[in-house]
Amino acid sequence: MESRTVVESLSITIQPATINDLEKLYQxxxxxxxMEAFSKEHIAYLLQNPNAISLVAQxxxxIAGFIIGLIHRQDKMITGRVYTIDVASKHRRKGVGIKLLDELExxxxxxGVKICYLEVRVDNVAxxxxxxxxxYVEVEKLKKYYRRIHGVRLKKKLGS
Ligand SMILES: CC(C)(COP(=O)(O)OP(=O)(O)OC[C@H]1O[C@@H](n2cnc3c(N)ncnc32)[C@H](O)[C@@H]1OP(=O)(O)O)[C@@H](O)C(=O)NCCC(=O)NCCS
Structure with a gap:
């Protein structure tokens, strides 16, 4: 009998993060x-901030990763910011990061967010x-934004 290869697609589910996830998110x-990690207290603050959107990927x-976005309202303009995106090393290159980003957007x-911004180190290839x-496209160079390392600010127009 001919053997068949069964290809299972990886199931990544995205859901809101809660304060109960704090320990795992901090880890x-x-x-x-x-060195540059947020403190546990800061993550706890973000998880409870009404202007933050915190999602976990399972x-x-x-929990394989998480993303936290912030919403800013100024002069009727609503902008978003990808504040952090983190995927556990053993779960990288499986599509977790892109799925978190898509759901946040x-x-x-x-x-009502029209434009999304974020900052990233110039050496963060991934x-x-x-x-x-x-x-996302570069809009600004950020000199020594991460201590001695330069950063860039990126921007993307959202919606139609
Ligand atoms: C950046 C990060 C979130 C990506 O998460 P991930 O789940 O591994 O990313 P995905 O599997 O969704 O990858 C999506 C695409 O991103 C790109 N990418 C991801 N990792 C990459 C790497 N190491 N090198 C080059 N391209 C990479 C690829 O285009 C990839 O698509 P492909 O796998 O089909 O080629 C993850 O590497 C991470 O947590 N890094 C440490 C924290 C960090 O630096 N966060 C960003 C701060 S701004």
Missing amino acids: IERECFT INSE RIFVKR ALELYRKRG
């Missing part, structure tokens, strides 16, 4: 950023490539 944050009920659009893939 992933430390894994992603070491694979087989395990979808929620931003629903909340993040720069992810954002480029989703249509």
